[in-house]
Amino acid sequence: MNELKGYKHALNQLTDASIAFESIALELNEIEVVNQLQRVRQWIEEQDLLVATVGEVSVGKSTFMNALLRQPVLPVAVKESTALVTYIKRGERLKAALHIDGKLVHESYDVEEFNAHYTVNSKKWVEEEAVKEQEMSRLERFKQIMTKKDKQGDSYIEIQANNPILQHRVQMIDTPGLNDASGIRSVMTKMFVGKADAIIMLLRADKLLSRSEASFFEDFVLKKHLEHVFILVNRFDKLTEIDQQHVKRAAFEKFTEIGVPKENIFFVSAKQATQADAIDTYLETETGELSSKLLRRLTDGLTNEEARQVLVEKSKTFRQDSGFETFFTQLETFLVTNKGEGRIQKVNAEFNLIGERLLKVLEDTRIRLNGSRADIAVTLEANEKERRQAIDAMKGVRKKFLGEANKEKLALIERFMELMNSIELEVNEEMKLTIVETEEGVSRLLDLRSAEVTKTVEKWVGQELPAIERKIRNLYKQEYGKKLPVAKETGFALSMVQTDFLPTVSTSSQENTDYVAAGGAVAGVGAAALLGAGVFGAMLLAPIAAVGAVMLLGGSESSSSVKPKARLEKELSKMYVRARKELKRELDKGFDDSVDAWIHQMEESLKLEYERTEQRLKQIEHQMTENETSLQDELVVVEDLERMLESRLEQIQSIKVR
Structure with missing residues (x-):
């Protein structure tokens, strides 16, 4: 299991790195980064x-x-x-x-x-x-x-x-x-x-x-x-x-x-592999029963040492003939190469973005600490001027941006309708082989098909979210940049960080614990969903997850004159009509709510960015006024944090699964 050991070791290294990054972010009062690192750490824990x-x-x-x-x-x-x-x-x-x-x-x-x-x-x-x-x-x-x-x-x-x-x-x-x-x-x-x-x-x-x-x-x-x-x-x-x-x-x-x-x-x-395990257990503990009468006959009349040698050879034969070792080696390589390495790279990319953000803050702080009070005063004035420009620019962005975002929404809904058509066609094909003879069987299959549609749509939306998010965020950034060419990049950086994480469990307010278990969480909503895609993940997936029950409301009563399979086909057809209507409505509303919430989130994030800059500058100004020792101590701390962060980034780049 060398490759799986490498995967586990890489995840542990990333967890350690996130803790180190968090300590630096706390020193800099970068609370958004701290929260993001905690979510990433939860996500890492779920990556079985x-x-x-x-x-x-x-x-x-x-x-x-x-x-x-x-x-x-x-x-x-x-x-x-x-x-x-x-x-x-x-x-x-x-x-x-x-x-x-x-x-x-x-x-x-x-x-x-x-x-x-x-x-x-x-x-x-x-x-x-x-x-x-x-x-x-x-x-x-x-x-x-x-x-x-x-x-x-x-x-x-x-x-x-x-x-x-x-x-x-x-x-x-x-x-x-x-x-x-x-x-x-x-x-x-x-x-x-x-x-x-x-x-x-x-x-x-x-x-x-x-x-x-x-x-x-x-x-x-x-x-x-x-x-x-x-x-x-x-x-x-x-x-x-x-x-x-x-x-x-x-x-x-x-x-x-x-x-x-x-x-x-x-x-x-599987039987031969189990027999090999039984023999090995017997040889290791000298307890338990041998795997078959044949093996007991093989050891009759032999000394303990002779019997042990016979059983060792038989275990090897069973193990080799079972084909398990060859299969597991291939499975392990597939899992780590095709799945595990991609997850490690995703977290690496996340840490690089966060690291760049923290380094920029540290570099800016170091430059200010090495400057003069006059420089600080000039920078404070420039920061305030840029803040007013940013607020004015944000007011001018909404209309054009919302129009472009609406085009993305319409394209998403069109793809959703194609998905629903393909689901119904697939189920209709499966119905040809389905035999149902009771009303209980009809109700059971209707419930399962409703849950199946909900989960399929949840997964589809989760797969669509990253590309949608990137488009929406870049559209906003592009429009904002036209209004304010000197807009701060850092205000966008953290929100962009979140987009690379796919929600892997339901974000429904109801506990879809079967789906959650598949994502690795014991119960409730997993960290991967919290990472999701920011407000898009929460607002697009939550109403879709909750709509499953709506699809079955008002189901018709059973009729003795209609055969169960015919009723099942009729009810399924009605269910898909409801599903299209309800899910389309929820997708439309969820998209609009997501865009509105994200704009608000981005505006608040940018305002906070300017406020944090102002706080740092005033703190440095105060230190310059009070005493030179305090200033030098702060400079040493900043330089130490820079070295620590650069060292951690180098370590992250060296993390390998295989």
Whole structure:
């Protein structure tokens, strides 16, 4: 895990750098910079690399992930076991938590017992009479979810573990099986894995690509996430050598033809990897059971040393034949190279901008400290004159700027309508394969589709924001510059800094905790959303996130004369009409509010910039009047801060992931 170690180390170095920058900003009373550095530090903390595993029921996803983590954290059964989307993330110790309808309802440090209760068709369900009333309520709600009688899609399981892979900033998602005729699991899976940095599609060696897998691959992976997908053919050890050759040839032909890189296709055995782990545990601790009767037979009649040597060799064989080490090496390289390095560079760029701002303040202060009282007086007068010019210029900017900004808004709304059309077309195609026979199934799918639209639009807006922000800010800067050519650059610098951070979780006032978990936060709104894109992120995403419930208001009552699938199609069509109307309205209003709020923010920021300059100049003037010693002491402090800042900037430039 050398590359993941490098990624974690780089994030830690950036965290240390942000703390050093913050101390300098506090010395200079640059509170906006301090706040920004704190947000960046939160953003760094959330940058786990997210890996999602998808596949059919009983393909072995849980066994596979346990083998990958080399730790039994997920329930494993012959039949379907994964009840809800499950997040596995770093923690101090092993702990499991159940979230239902967006709220934490139960957590336990006994993960084995937790898994026994909260799996599909758990035997513990029949023991309800022995369970206390609070647990009864949880089990009842959980059973409703599992039997498709619930009407909420905001439920998931979270498991924390002190595991080397997780501690090196990887987070994993285990998803329910894809193959249900109603399409509920498929919709839920797509909602939860859409933000994954890598998607592992686990297939069975004896059934290479089923109908549900082919549909998911075509509708979701092929259209949107092909560059992130890894194809893993599991249970490869179950095939004869001839069949293995046939399956390899078929898999390479099928997937490379549609664009999956050959190096992203693997043939693995989670069982063999698990057996190797079991042997290693036995050899290290001399406790536990050997992995199979065959291994016990291999050691019969042998001395302890002879048996140990046989088991060591068998572990190596299992490990090599499992294909896990080759796969993980490729996954690690992909995650760090394609995802991690970009995030490190983004923070580096952020720190360079902040560093330039702080250096400019320090340089200006040093020059003033080396000047005379007469120089200070002249500079104070010039600062006041420029402030009046700036205020007059801002008054003259609004009209022309708002007209240009409105053109950007109209173009954004046009792209949004194209997005909605593509969503509806995609869902209509999926409906051809959907079987729904009950009113409960209709309601469930309507709820899920509503949530899916909301999250898709949130993500789309998040992707659109950086380019929009840059255009809007540059338009304002350009118009302002025409009115006032000597406008202070620093007033724009900090706001521009914020635009490079994408919101990766919802900024809704409601807790979309499934989406938040995908972004790395435990609950509530993550720091990445706070960074977002300044006021644009907050005002554009918040109303869109909240509009999901509006889309389902006034839904028609069920009718016994209309078949469930026909009613579902009719209700979906009505829902998309409402979605276009409501979301377009919210996007329009959110954009206008964002522009107004940003103009106000920029005007206040520029005014504060002049005020801070005036405060520094008057402080220096006072020091000159009082005594020379105070002035010299201040100069030493400023020069020390300059050296410290330059040193930190050099260190940041040297941070490498690999």
